[in-house]
Amino acid sequence: MTDVASPPVDPLQPWPLTVEWRPVSGRFIAVEEIQLGAMVLVLTAVPAVLWLFFDVWPLLAAAAAVLVLGATRAVVIVRSVRSWGYAERDDDLLVRHGLMVRRLSIVPYARMQFVDVSAGPLERMFRLATVELHTAAAGSDARIPGLEAAEAARLRDRLAALGETRAEGL
Structure with a gap:
């Protein structure tokens, strides 16, 4: 006699299928992207301006890192909003x-x-x-x-x- 292993039970996956899920508005993506853009702008501008005055390269690297992280977050926001x-x-x-x-x-x-x-x-x-x-x-x-x-x-x-x-x- 062979036992067939059942897949592990994940309490959150899938979401309960017995209910009708309502998504949030797609316009919420734009709200989140604009908020992210404002934050990235400030966090990039400060080290970039300081770099212009002090010519310290780590400041420019910090600004670049903020841009990369912001771009990554911008992509994730779309899926994140759709998960609500x-x-x-x-x-x-x-x-x-x-x-x-x-x-x-x-x-x-x-x-x-x-x-x-x-x-x-x-x-x-x-x-x-x-x-x-x-x-x-x-x-x-x-x-x-x-x-x-x-x-x-x-x-x-x-x-x-x-x-x-x-x-x-x-």
């Missing part, structure tokens, strides 16, 4: 994200204390918002960035209503 998703179930909300380190958060509606919707200037330019769910345990909070503003408002209202009907939070 959420699913609404009857009793809880699922949030997933991550490439190298995958994270699956399950937040029961009954445990939610309040829901925040925020949007910085860049997010508002792209008509996006971030929904944050707060629970009594800080480690179980969840956030969903890059949602369309209308979807963020809909999700906030639905989560608030579900939290009230569960009578433990909100």
Whole structure:
């Protein structure tokens, strides 16, 4: 008798297939790329300008390293944003994200204390918002960035209503 080895079970792969995953907006890629570009610009300009005045070559090498790392991160951002998703179930909300380190958060509606919707200037330019769910345990909070503003408002209202009907939070 031969035993066929079953593949190892990975609790996060595949993501639960019994739910309908909703992605974040593709415009969130542009928001992340612009933020990265601003950071790379500053971190490259400072050593480059100092190099012009002091002619110390390690400063130029630092600027080049920042450019290379920034370009690498720009490529990764696309896949990183596409890894974000959420699913609404009857009793809880699922949030997933991550490439190298995958994270699956399950937040029961009954445990939610309040829901925040925020949007910085860049997010508002792209008509996006971030929904944050707060629970009594800080480690179980969840956030969903890059949602369309209308979807963020809909999700906030639905989560608030579900939290009230569960009578433990909100």
